[in-house]
Amino acid sequence: MNNRVLYILLPDYAAHEAVYLSQAIASDAFALKENPKYINQIVAPTLEPVKSIGGFRVLPDYSFETMPDDYAALALIGGFGWAAPVAEKVAPLVKSAIENGKIVGAICNAVSLFGTTWLS
Template identity: 30%
Template sequence: MTRRTVHLAVYDTFADWETGHTTAHLTQHGFTVRTVGPTTDPVTTMGGVRAQPDLALDALNPEDSALLILTGAHLWDACDDLAPFAAKARAFLDAGVPVAAICGATAGLAREGLLNDRAHTSAVSFYLDATGYRGGDHYRDADAVTDRNLITAGPTEPVAFAREVFALLGVYEGEKLDAWYRLFHDSDASAYEILSS
């Protein structure tokens, strides 16, 4: 992986807790995380935190990125305001650049047609069925799923989501990836020694 910049989408009602593990550990392993908003105007997360995007969505190019991360937000289901982020995800995937979507962002990708022919997951299958998408046969009842540069996860699985990102970007591999997951998901203290070696 030569590109070391990861782009994190931020928008009003952004679910703060869903990407903390992912972005913190990417930063600790030499990646730069830049935030992308609908514009460069500040947004307010679901937790009430104001965030100032580094750049506007229309200035984001797949060739400048190693990964686009999309989190859940009430807006995914309340209106079409976030549809441009799903369209940008299509541009990333078409360019061979990975996308990671968790929680409500999976519904946005379903509406965009990006889950019609890829293995994927979400909160529950009927949540995505309500979007009218045609990918139900590819739904997997799993914590997180990676298929052809697209990672999906449900809202209760930020650690599994991070694990898939780390595997895809080569941050951790093999025994260390397993140890990281056991430490942060299962509170398995024995994994710390492996991870720190």
């Protein structure tokens, strides 16, 4: 199912950034039909709940180890986790996505991943 949009959430993610993007994707003309054009799913370091800056907890669909290979786009959601060591584990996921022609986007602090040598 390559209509998945996968959102990478790290601890202390910025919940509002994921909300605006996911709502826009889910609110297209196909969203309320049986076969939506895109499906939003969450990827996190583990399958344990991920806490946002504001204290919301989200249960991921996938961990870094269990995320599928067939997806349309990868969205890195900002927050304070991008300054933590766990962010280094995202680099191979992004590198693989780019090599396989996937759409990759980053919001706010998540953009800092692209300014590092992790992707080289």
